[in-house]
Amino acid sequence: MIKIAYPEHPYKIKTENGKEFIFDMIRKQWVALTPEEWVRQNFLQYLLQVKKYPGGLIAVEKEIRLGELVKRCDIVIYDKTARPLLMTECKAMEVDITVTAAEQIVRYNVSLPVRYLVITNGAYCFAFERTGKDFHPLMEIPEWKE
Numbered sequence: 001m002i003k004i005a006y007p008e009h010p011y012k013i014k015t016e017n018g019k020e021f022i023f024d025m026i027r028k029q030w031v032a033l034t035p036e037e038w039v040r041q042n043f044l045q046y047l048l049q050v051k052k053y054p055g056g057l058i059a060v061e062k063e064i065r066l067g068e069l070v071k072r073c074d075i076v077i078y079d080k081t082a083r084p085l086l087m088t089e090c091k092a093m094e095v096d097i098t099v100t101a102a103e104q105i106v107r108y109n110v111s112l113p114v115r116y117l118v119i120t121n122g123a124y125c126f127a128f129e130r131t132g133k134d135f136h137p138l139m140e141i142p143e144w145k146e
Contacts, residue, residue: 024044038122062076085115
């Protein structure tokens with residue numbers, strides 16, 4: 001398990017009709033501020049500021065197909081050749097990271113193969129590197145390599 005130290009960031013938050021919204025700088029739009037979205041936005045800032053991933057290579061809520069089902073990956077990072085590199089599944093802080101969450105991201109990886117898989121609930125995360133058909137746990141999230 002990896003403990004994340006999140007960087008400071010001046011989030012843009014607004015309230016409309018009693019609902020809170022946060023500005024997603026990757027999607028360039030206001031989105032409902034749910035507990036899962038709060039984790040996603042904080043983890044995005046961690047990836048951008050701490051791990052130095054370029055914002056232009058990040059997709060948020062990337063649509064994928066699992067057979068006839070349409071699903072969305074929370075965060076997908078591409079390499080410089082536009083191949084998917086890292087996929088993150090975000091859960092709300094009160095949600096424990098379980099085998100079910102791991103199975104979910106592994107299913108997504110069948111449709112969108114990546115080298116690195118990350119599952120986080122904001123407080124903790126698990127990261128794995130895929131080599132062939134095997135997944136190996138990582139002790140830290142890999143940094144961007146140019």
